[in-house]
Amino acid sequence: MGFFAKIYYKFHRFIRAIQLFLMIAGPGIIVMIADNDAGGITTYSVTGSKFGYSLMWFLVLLGPVAYCVQEMTVRLGAVTKRGHAEAIFDAFGSFWGWFSLLDLVLTDWLTMITEFVGMTAAMSIFHVPPAVTVLCVWSLMIFMVVQGKYWTWEKMALLFCIINLIYVPAAFLIHPSIKDILYNSFIPHLPKGGFSADLSFLLMANIGTTIAPWMLFFQQSTVVDKNMQEKDIPYGRVDTAMGAVATVLVAVFLIAITGKLLYGMPIESAAQAAIKLMPINQWVGTFVAIGLFDAGFLGAICISLASSWAWGEVFGWAHSLNHKVREAPWFYAYYVFDLMLAGTVVLIPKAPLVLITLFVQVISVTLLPAALVFLILLLNDEETMGKYKNTLLENILNIGIVVTLIIISTMYGLGTLFPNIYNWIK
Amino acid sequence: MPNKINRLSEQFKNIFRVWIQAIRDTDAKYKKPRIKMTLGVRIALISLRVYLIILISLSFFKLFTLIYQGH
Numbered sequence: 404m405g406f407f408a409k410i411y412y413k414f415h416r417f418i419r420a421i422q423l424f425l426m427i428a429g430p431g432i433i434v435m436i437a438d439n440d441a442g443g444i445t446t447y448s449v450t451g452s453k454f455g456y457s458l459m460w461f462l463v464l465l466g467p468v469a470y471c472v473q474e475m476t477v478r479l480g481a482v483t484k485r486g487h488a489e490a491i492f493d494a495f496g497s498f499w500g501w502f503s504l505l506d507l508v509l510t511d512w513l514t515m516i517t518e519f520v521g522m523t524a525a526m527s528i529f530h531v532p533p534a535v536t537v538l539c540v541w542s543l544m545i546f547m548v549v550q551g552k553y554w555t556w557e558k559m560a561l562l563f564c565i566i567n568l569i570y571v572p573a574a575f576l577i578h579p580s581i582k583d584i585l586y587n588s589f590i591p592h593l594p595k596g597g598f599s600a601d602l603s604f605l606l607m608a609n610i611g612t613t614i615a616p617w618m619l620f621f622q623q624s625t626v627v628d629k630n631m632q633e634k635d636i637p638y639g640r641v642d643t644a645m646g647a648v649a650t651v652l653v654a655v656f657l658i659a660i661t662g663k664l665l666y667g668m669p670i671e672s673a674a675q676a677a678i679k680l681m682p683i684n685q686w687v688g689t690f691v692a693i694g695l696f697d698a699g700f701l702g703a704i705c706i707s708l709a710s711s712w713a714w715g716e717v718f719g720w721a722h723s724l725n726h727k728v729r730e731a732p733w734f735y736a737y738y739v740f741d742l743m744l745a746g747t748v749v750l751i752p753k754a755p756l757v758l759i760t761l762f763v764q765v766i767s768v769t770l771l772p773a774a775l776v777f778l779i780l781l782l783n784d785e786e787t788m789g790k791y792k793n794t795l796l797e798n799i800l801n802i803g804i805v806v807t808l809i810i811i812s813t814m815y816g817l818g819t820l821f822p823n824i825y826n827w828i829k
Numbered sequence: 830m831p832n833k834i835n836r837l838s839e840q841f842k843n844i845f846r847v848w849i850q851a852i853r854d855t856d857a858k859y860k861k862p863r864i865k866m867t868l869g870v871r872i873a874l875i876s877l878r879v880y881l882i883i884l885i886s887l888s889f890f891k892l893f894t895l896i897y898q899g900h
Binding site: 492493494495500502718719755758759762766769772776780784809812813815816 | 851854855856858859860861862863864866874877878880881883884885887888891892895896
């Protein structure tokens with residue numbers, strides 16, 4: 404083969420690989436960006452205003468952590484061709500299966516409420532009443548799933564993922580110090596005042612928004628619904644890694660905005676941050692509000708589907724976005740029920756919605772170790788996973804993540820019981 | 830009107846029965862776990878579960894305390 408023929412052949416193979424990747428890409432990017440949901444945007448806004456740039460490194464660290472966890476679901480889904488709920492029921496029996504399903508349903512429902520909180524608060528900035536927002540969101544979300552094609556749903560979701568990156572140009576509008584961002588992103592350090600119950604709460608909330616139980620169920624179900632095969636696992640890994648980078652970028656750039664412009668201000672939510680930003684820079688305030696709505700919407704479409712898939716898998720209902728409504732009535736009925744229930748809670752007058760939003764992140768992260776233990780056990784089942792089972796290094800990393808989560812949850816629990824316990828660490 | 834209420838309640842009862850049956854069928858289908866766990870692993874999992882439930886209860890305790898304090 405001549406020199407030019409070799410180059411042409413390699414170029415052709417490269418183009419084919421890109422085309423294949425573009426066909427396979429989706430679940431990883433969607434799940435990772437959707438995890439920057441309304442609760443996430445609120446958590447980052449509060450983190451930036453309370454601690455400035457000093458916790459950026461923690462979010463950068465959470466990127467690889469999220470990748471390690473989610474990559475396992477890609478392998479598990481591609482090898483077993485089963486959703487996460489079904490895999491747990493099958494491997495560990497109904498006792499542990501029901502526990503996992505109830506964890507998922509509880510955290511999903513609570514998180515769905517926070518998505519609606521975010522969306523209604525964001526649209527209130529543009530003077531849209533909450534009831535109108537809820538009705539419009541219900542209609543749009545139902546429209547997205549009833550057309551009966553996974554592919555169409557995924558492309559629409561990817562469009563909302565692109566909008567989620569709005570925080571990156573917004574951050575450049577305020578000319579943040581790149582040197583400060585780089586220093587705070589890569590040099591771990593405690594913020595001024597040292598460790599405190601407040602800090603442990605925000606660390607928990609940040610973990611809770613980066614990795615959550617619904618993400619495990621969602622990505623594995625999308626891998627199955629997309630019919631990904633074992634040979635597609637490398638593409639799934641790239642897809643997940645790209646999503647992890649995007650999720651960290653959004654978090655860091657939002658903290659860059661709130662840490663620079665709102666540091667020291669008593670910010671309690673992303674909507675409040677957007678309102679405070681409006682007089683400082685109208686464009687940045689508007690971008691934050693749009694991003695908040697988008698984050699809530701993206702989170703809501705993924706979370707409600709994660710629950711529907713899980714119920715479908717466990718009860719043996721038809722559960723694919725490729726099915727028409729009449730072919731999978733229970734799957735779509737649960738999806739709509741979940742939306743309606745969460746949307747209605749938001750319309751209750753005087754509910755402490757911001758406080759609920761932050762607590763939901765904490766509850767998610769507290770329940771996460773239980774879900775991760777099952778995932779690790781499944782990935783070590785040689786009979787099922789064969790050559791795709793976890794390596795020793797992967798096990799060390801993932802068990803380390805579980806232990807760290809339990810330690811941080813414990814520290815938070817201690818801080819709740821004894822509020823002054825961390826006063827000696829300064 | 831009472832007929833309508835009766836019919837509606839009968840429909841609800843039917844849906845409820847279907848759900849209970851679906852839960853029973855699922856229980857029967859997954860009665861035997863494919864992966865056998867040792868007693869040690871089972872105890873560790875149950876302990877972890879109980880511990881996490883305690884932590885969740887603490888979170889709810891704090892949430893209600895803050896709401897009560899008017900935050």
